[in-house]
Every structure is written in C-alpha cells, then in structure tokens.
Amino acid sequence: MRQFALLALGVAVASGANAAILIDDFTTGNYTKVLTTGNDYASQNGAMLGGDRGTFLAVLSNPLGVSLNFTVGSGFYIADAGSRLAYNVSVGYGYTLVGGGTSGSFAFDDLNANFGGQDRFRLWFESNDLNLGLEVGVRSGGTFYTHTRTIAGGFPNTPFTEDILFTSAGLGGVNWADVDQVYLSFTNTPSGDFALTRFEAVPEPASMLALGAGLAALVARRRRKS
DSSP: OHHHHHHHHHHHHHHHSOOOEEEEOSSSSOEEEEESSSEEEEEEESSSGGGEEEEEEEEEEOTTOOOEEEEEETTEEEEEEOTTOEEEEEEEESEEEESOBTTOEEEEOOOOBOOTTOOEEEEEEEEEOSOEEEEEEEEETTEEEEEEEEEOOOBTTOOEEEEEETTSTTOTTOOTTSBOEEEEEEEEOTTOOEEEEEEEEEOOHHHHHHHHHHHHHHHHHHHHHO
16 A cells, blocks of 8 residues: 555656756757858758747857858757857747848747746756857747846856746746747857757756656656566
C-alpha cells in the first residue's frame, strides 16, 4: 500500500508540474550572411516553435569597413563583429517573410503559443564578450509588449543563462496563454560578439523541483520493484 501511495504521489506531482517549452535550439534552419553595410531579411524553416524563424540583420556603423559575420544553425546563433562595427540582429517567431534580402519585411503569422504554465524566458549563451543590449517583444491580443535590458559582457567563451521573468517591466498585461509573436533583438557594443545556443520558456524553479521530485519517486519505485 505504501509503495502504491508513493507511486501515485510521484505521478501526481510530475503531471502537475510544467516542463520547459523549447522555442529554438538552433539545430535546424541553417543560414549564414556576411554584411559590411545595410541590412538583411531572411527566414529559415525547421523544428523551432511555429516551424520557422525570421532573422533581421543591420549594420549600424562600420568606420573601418569590416564585416558582420552572422551564422545560425548547428546549435548556434552567432553574431561576430569586426573591430568597431555596431550591429542590430533580431530573431522572431510567428512571422512570415515578405520579399527578402535588403528590401524584405515581416508580416504576422500567429503562433497561438500557450506559455501559461511558464514564468520566464531563458536564454542560453555560449559567449558574450561586451555589454549587449536586448529587447524582448511579445505580441498578445493585438498589442505588443516590450522589455529592454543590458546583458553583461565579460563572458567570452563562457556559457551562462539569462532569465527574463514574465513579470519584468514592460511585459505586464500579456496573456501568456495566447502569444502570437515573440522576438529577441540584440544591439552590440561596437566590436562585441555573442553566441546563443538555446531559447526557451520555463516554469518557476519550484515547479521544476516538483517535477524532479515526482520523477525521482517513480524511479525509486521501479528500482525497488525490480
């Protein structure tokens, strides 16, 4: 009876907790671009949320005529700037590309994503050498909500995570159970580079701990039975 109760508790806790929702791990939809001036609109298909991602690149200043080298795919989203080059690079989900190249634009293509069981976005960085400006945009119910912050530099080739709570300034009022578009927009400190490896929506840590406890109970029950 005690073993049955433990098993039931493990199932109940595990099913009640919310797992992370992967938005993009950049393993599909490979794309590369080299820019010295101007901008670029493109779209890639793959296993990301909604089945496609929109990418926008813009060289903001480039006094030395060097290159912005952009790569997405094979598990990475990388912007690599030459000396003193400043850029804006953006990635969006829930968009349809109109045109492309230097004269493109993006139209809405609703995700209808349900993040109601989550409480934050999590960005997994592989590297970030200089301070990096970030704008997070979410469209819900016909309204855009945005949050801006600075991602601290000083982490070249040093993995770290950055969490954006759903309660962050600018995101109040979002109906997280019905999200139509999400985008990330990065603006570098001139010469700065960064690499991103994963973008997801995750529940609060207590929920993840509960999920882990429920799964641990199931594993313990199976081991004792065997």
